Amino acid sequence: MSFWPRRQCRKIDLGKVAIGGRAPISVQSMTNTDTRDVAATVAQIQRLERVGCELVRVAVPDEIAANKLALIKKEIGIPLIADIHFNHRLALIAVEQGVDGLRLNPGNIGSAARVREVVAACRDRAIPIRIGVNGGSLEKEVVEKYGYTPEALVQSALGHVRLLEDEKFALIKISLKSSDVMATLAAYRLLAKEVDYPFHVGITEAGTALRGSIKSAVGLGLLLGEGLGDTLRVSLTAAPEDEIFVAFEILKSLGLRQRGIELISCPTCGRTEVALIQLANEVEKALAHIQEPLKIAVMGCVVNGPGEARHADFGIAGGKGVGLLFRQGEVLGKLPESELVQALVDEVENFV
Numbered sequence: 001m002s003f004w005p006r007r008q009c010r011k012i013d014l015g016k017v018a019i020g021g022r023a024p025i026s027v028q029s030m031t032n033t034d035t036r037d038v039a040a041t042v043a044q045i046q047r048l049e050r051v052g053c054e055l056v057r058v059a060v061p062d063e064i065a066a067n068k069l070a071l072i073k074k075e076i077g078i079p080l081i082a083d084i085h086f087n088h089r090l091a092l093i094a095v096e097q098g099v100d101g102l103r104l105n106p107g108n109i110g111s112a113a114r115v116r117e118v119v120a121a122c123r124d125r126a127i128p129i130r131i132g133v134n135g136g137s138l139e140k141e142v143v144e145k146y147g148y149t150p151e152a153l154v155q156s157a158l159g160h161v162r163l164l165e166d167e168k169f170a171l172i173k174i175s176l177k178s179s180d181v182m183a184t185l186a187a188y189r190l191l192a193k194e195v196d197y198p199f200h201v202g203i204t205e206a207g208t209a210l211r212g213s214i215k216s217a218v219g220l221g222l223l224l225g226e227g228l229g230d231t232l233r234v235s236l237t238a239a240p241e242d243e244i245f246v247a248f249e250i251l252k253s254l255g256l257r258q259r260g261i262e263l264i265s266c267p268t269c270g271r272t273e274v275a276l277i278q279l280a281n282e283v284e285k286a287l288a289h290i291q292e293p294l295k296i297a298v299m300g301c302v303v304n305g306p307g308e309a310r311h312a313d314f315g316i317a318g319g320k321g322v323g324l325l326f327r328q329g330e331v332l333g334k335l336p337e338s339e340l341v342q343a344l345v346d347e348v349e350n351f352v
Helices: 038-050 069-074 088-096 112-125 140-146 150-165 181-192 209-225 240-253 276-286 305-310 337-351
Strands: 011-014 017-020 026-030 055-059 080-083 101-103 129-134 172-177 262-265 295-299 314-318 322-327 330-336
Touching (some): 038 055, 038 069, 038 240, 069 080, 080 088, 088 101, 088 112, 112 129, 112 150, 129 150, 140 150, 150 172, 150 181, 172 181, 181 209, 209 240, 262 276, 276 295, 276 314, 276 337, 295 305, 305 314, 305 322, 314 337, 322 337, 330 337
Parallel strands (some): 026 055, 055 080, 080 101, 101 129, 262 295
Antiparallel strands (some): 011 017, 314 322
8 A cells, every 4th residue: 555645747648558647657668679670679578578567668779770660569568669869850750650659858859840840740649758858968058057956957858848838749758867866856856846747757877786776766765755756767787677676666665556476584683494595585586477466475483484474465484494384374384494485386376
């Protein structure tokens, strides 16, 4: 259950996924394949789909990549977003190819006429545009006036928004990304006072798998705790599938989404008489494919273990080379340590 009040904003539809309004916070990632390689890109997106990715973005560096988008979209089941920089022609090709969304900054694609051309194409097909402002690529004039500050991020975004609003285009979502957690939080707080468009949130360039996960959890926890965020990406120097896992763990921790298992495992201590670290890792890996929201406990001793395991949907509590197996508060049996993981996995899989 979530106790966080969501910021009220307008709803837009990106393909079959609603963003904003009362829609669930959606999870997305970006491929790291060469978009011109259709087979590799499709294979990676399909892997992302299997672990719960709900929106996917692909780089579009040139016309060859842009002209592959329809082939990619045909083979996947989630909305496809084209990532465009500077070249309005690539945006037009992407729209013709049938993408569900664009990520571009209208102020960076040339003249007002080019902006109108892209907006007209998107309006005809009801394709949303994400304005994505990054702290590392702010306009020179914005930096000269505001410095590298949260205000600069906001003013840059508002400048791009105005170009779309001047064309009476409102299928907009906005991201303000920085590798600085507190600057990102401050920027979204400021922008929330100015617009009612949905927010895409994340901490950009967060780092490697472990460090980036920690930084993203802190940043996204603060943002989502204030109700700021309608769709998110965890940006890691790691496999895109890892981003999805971390994203859902953050959302589950806040009670905002429920997907897959919640693993409760105690810290190791001198009372532990089973190989707890190994058991917990084996359980997590063995149940990674479960999509139902289940609470699984892997406890290491007789002090707190049985009580915690009884409060989970399924659990094991270890003793000296043995352990108890629980299902929704009921003790199912006492088993040797070597049989605990498989017995737990069997119970879960039979349940789902």
